[in-house]
Structure formats: C-alpha cells, structure tokens
Amino acid sequence: MDRLADELRDFSLRLSRVLDDIGVNERTVMMRRRTGLIFESLNTLERYVTNNGDLTMFMFGSQTEGSTTLGLNSDRDTLIYSNRWNIIQDLCQWEQGKINLMMLRDNVAPGYCRLQMLRSDIPVAREDLPDDDYEYDDEGRVLMKNTFHDLQPGEIRHGPASSDADLNSDYVLGLPCRSWPTEALPWVTRTTAHQWPGRNLKCFSVNGGCFVVPTGHCLSETERLEWRISTSIAxxxxxxxxxxxxxxxxxxxxxxxxxxxxxxxxxxxxxxxxMYLVEITNSELWREENLISCIIMSLRLLQLCVFINNCPHYFIPENNLLDGRLNLETRQNIVFMIGNIIDSKCIAILGIEMDNIGDRLYAICNPFIRRNSIYFMSPKDVCLNIYRWLQHDLYKYIHISFLQIVNGLDNHTHIRNCDEMKDSIRRTLKFRENGSCSERAAAEMLAPLLCTTLGTKLASADISRGWCISAESLQWLSFGIDSDVASGRLKLASVLFCSGDIHRSSVTLHDVEQRYDTRVTEPLCGCKDFRVNISSLRFSDNCLLCYDYKTTLNINVAFEVVFTREEKHCVPNGLKYEMFRCTEEEHRNRDENHDYWMDWAVVDSLPYLYYLQYMTYRRLDNRAGQQRALGRLIHTIDTEPHLHHRETALNLLGQCMEIEDRLMDAFTCYRRSLNWKSTHNVARWHIVNLLYRFL
Incomplete structure (x- = not known):
C-alpha cells in the first residue's frame, strides 16, 4: 500500500507540473478570469454608454472561470438579459411597468418552469394573448413560448443558445429572476462536516438570483412552453x-x-x-500531491451517476442532468471505459493528445527517451501565447465596442451627435468612477477613443466653416492621444494637416514614428474578422506579464484609424474617397449590422502614418522626406503581414503615384487593390479616372 501511495503521489506531482507547464496555474487562471470579467464589463459599458442600459451581459463558462487550455479551446458563453423583464416566484415581487412573468412549476420536471404572463398595471394574470410568442395552456393561462428568440443569419441552435456557425461563441438569451429559486433553498441550509462552501460564499451566491433560459425538458410533451432555471452566477x-x-x-x-x-x-x-466532491471531502485532500487520487474519486462518482442514470444538479438535486440523455448501451460503455481508466490508476492520461499532455508526462517519466521525437513548447512560451491571445481578443473587442458606440451616434444631426458623444463620454467616466475593478479597466481603455472622435468631429465642423480649430476640439483630442500607440496621434496630425498647421502635424507624425516599433506593435482592427497565428502576435513579453492592460495598450497596440463622414473635413482627399467605396447595389445587399463602417474612411495606422508624412513633406517642399515616406509606405504594404485594410493602403499608394505622375505604377496599385478585395472598393473609380487621364 505504501508503494502504491508513493506511486500515486509521484504521478500526481508530475501531472501537476505538466498542467502548470500548459498554463493551468494560478497566474494564468487569474489572467483568464480578469480578462473575462473585463469582456463582461465592456459589454455592459457599451450598452450603458449608448443609453441602452436595460441590456446586460454576463460571460460564463470555462474561459471566464480559467478552467481551460489552448488545446481544449473552450467557447465563451455569453448570457444576455434585459431589465425590462421581471421573473417572479411570488406576487409580492411584481413590479409596475415591467414585463412580469410568474414561474409555474406544476407538471414540469424539477429545475424547469413555465412562465405565465401578468398584467403590467396590476399584479394579476393577463387573459389575452399579446402576440404569437404566447399561447394558452390547458387551463387557459397565457404562457410564454421559449421559441420567441429568432436566430440571426449565420447562427445555429445549440441547446438554449444561439451560436456562431463555428461554435466559438454561445449567446444565451436569459430572463432575470432576482430571487433564489425555491427548489434550491435546501442548498442554502445544507451543511457538511467540511463546510464548503461557507456561509459567506453561499450568501454571495444566493444574492445573484438566477435566470430562466429558453429550453424545455427533452422528454416533455410541452417542451416549447418550458424554461430551464439557470444558476450560472452561483x-x-x-x-x-x-x-x-x-x-x-x-x-x-x-x-x-x-x-x-x-x-x-x-x-x-x-x-x-x-462541486459535490469538493463539498463532501476535506479541504486538506485537495493538494497537488493528491491530484491523481482526486481525479480517481471524481471518476468514481461520475461512474456511479452514469450507472444509476442520475447526475443530480448541484443546487437542485431533484433535477437529473442525465434524464433522457443516455440509452442503456451508451451508459454501459461509459461505465466500462471509466472503470478501465480508474483501474489503470489514470495511466490512461498518457493517451491524451490535447496540449501534448501524454507526451509531456512521458517525457518527464523518461527524460532520456522522447516519444515520437515530439518537441513541445516551453512553459514560458505556452503562457505567453495564452496571454497574447487573451490580450488580442480583449483589445479587438475594445475597438468593436468603440465602433458600435460611434455607429449608434452617427445617424443624428451634427449638434445632437456631438452632444450625445459628450454624454457618452460622461457616462463612461461615471462608469469608471463608480464601477468595479474590471469596469474601471474597461472604461479607461474605451474613453480615449471616444474623446478623439469627439475632438475630430468638432474640428471638422470648425474647418468646414473656415474657422481655426477651437480649444475645445484640441482639448478633446489631447484627452484621447494615449488611446493606443498611434491612432489617437494620427487623428490629431490629420486635423492639424487639414487645418493648415503643417509644421505641428509634421512634429506629431515624427512622434508617432518614434513610438511605432514594428517588432512589438500589433495592428488591430474591430471591423474585420482577421485571423492571425498566436505565435505571430507581437505583444512584448514584459507587457504580457503585466496586469496593467492600459499600459500594454499604449505600448503594443495600434488600432486602425477611423473617420466617420462627420469628420470628413479632417481627412485628406486621398483617404476621403474611401467613404464612397460602395455602389448602390452593394449598399443594398450588405449586412448593416457588420458593414456599417464601409461608409467611413478606415485605414491601418502604419500605412496612414507614411501617407500623411508624404503629404506633409510635400506641403513643406521637403523632397527627400517625401521620397523616404513613399518608400516606407511601399515597404509596409509589401512586408507587413497583419494589415487589415491592405486594399485601402494600396489605394493611398496609388494616389501618391498619381501625384508623382507615375500613372502606370498608380494603375498597378489599384489593380492590386482590386485583386485583394474585388467589391466595396473605391479602386474601381480610381481606375476609371486614370483611364480618362490616359485618353
């Protein structure tokens, strides 16, 4: 027995080391959790800023919990709910002016409910059907169907969720219930000798309430009228x-x-x-030297659940998570396979290919023999890749949120637009002052982008009237100058250039050039789905190991430069053409939820830096500087692998070639641009203009 215990202990320590090497360690888990919570805060902030505060989002699942690896590639579960809804369990919880729905638990499986419609003026049942999303049950009650949420194009049904076609993201529409479900109340008073979870943790969990999500029990005859009770927050x-x-x-x-x-x-x-096992065991058991024993205990409990065909929900034990899901033959196979893994004392883990778990374990056990001659990533590189991917996704989502906010404000008159933009910035700053740690981080990264856009809008209005740039405009631009490495300063330089202040524009561009280190600066775009290899991301190691996302943003990220049509007087003519890239037919057929940016001028920071330098040196009559900028623009287009708007950069290069009177080179640029993107591309009009000049 002592020998077996020593072997299990040794195996546990080796497996713990391997898991540490692939990123399942305290630091990486905390990084995943912090990033997930900032994602969540960005979602909430975006809706709060656009005065759509009734919508709130939660990020659940393994990505936010930190219980995943690069090989597991878990999806990110997003629960969306509206505060207009109020799911109640008692009439005393009814709220006037909200859509009140009463939970009904008769004739449904445990953990499920039906939702009865109540009137919004008095707490009594509604008797008429509001629309086709409701129907009468056998007792004449007005019940809400769980099919009221239609799938969007490109989404598929995945349980209660609508998912992207590649299943990387699940979007669940939930309805909030502020009270803890009555079926789960026994959990609050359930005690064990080891006292996990403690009283404070239980109270915190219960205060979050619950949700109901649109899916019924798989064996129910009235599945379309049933909703599942979700305890995701707890x-x-x-x-x-x-x-x-x-x-x-x-x-x-x-x-x-x-x-x-x-x-x-x-x-x-x-x-x-x-969760059941952690509750019934002593906390002293859960140490790294006991990892294999803990895994075996978990497998035994799981095997028992499958054998008796009952896996009780942790908070609502009467809800059997296996009910109707596995047939007898499948259960027998699962019990047999789990039994083999247990009998092998988890040696079967050597057969796991995910994250090279088996090979890494084999290499530790036999350091002089490398199975299959596989050489895997060092622990440092694994963690850096995880951090790179987390930060890439986070910064990209920041820019997506920024674009969504600007798009929501872009359909009003100029004065109203600027006032609403100021209000949005005030809301963001309020969110930063009064929010949690993750909410403050989200607001600090989003606010400078909004400030820059407001400053450019005000400057565009000044230029259109023939006025000097106002102090207010310059102040807003200065607030947003540190939005990232380049885009905030490039918009300031563009404003100065278009207002005639060429020398200050040149100084600002020189500052951007000094800051933009192509070895560590990652171009990021929020309007295109641009897939990159994790290892090719350029975030510097020092910044990746830092918890300060804002610092990393200012050193390692260059957002694309975005000008809306309200900012057109701050855009050089060569870039202004991009606002008119779409034909009428393309405009009619495009997806306005994703392609709204095509009415704007959008360009990667680095090619815009050299294009603006070229134009600035031309105004300054600095031929040498002009040619140097042109050469670097050509080099960037030919060598930079992460350009998101290469067709736009080629169009700008074509404009420079026309200025140089190199018309055939300009024609080549426009042809390359069309080859890169054949539709929604203003290069067509440039070619027509060139043909006219040739003729």
Missing part, C-alpha cells in the same frame, strides 16, 4: 473560490471525457460532480 462564484488543484482536476476530467468518451459526458456534468 456556479461562477463557487468556481472562482476553488483552488488550483481543484481546477486542475476539472481540466483533466474534461480532457478525459473529450479524448475517451467523445464528449458524451458534458463538461457541465463534470463540473457538477466536482
């Missing part, structure tokens, strides 16, 4: 309070299920088993 609270050994146990369970059981047993069922 589950996240508990996962956030698990130690690293418990997180590692959960990660390995998911890997085992995906590798040997083809995902038949879900990660949620594994999570449920883990």
């Amino acid at each position: 589950e996240r609270c508990l996962m956030f309070n698990m130690n690293i050994t418990q997180i590692r146990c959960y990660v390995v369970l998911k890997m085992i299920m995906k590798t040997f059981l083809n995902g038949i047993v879900t990660s949620y069922q594994c999570k449920t088993v883990l």
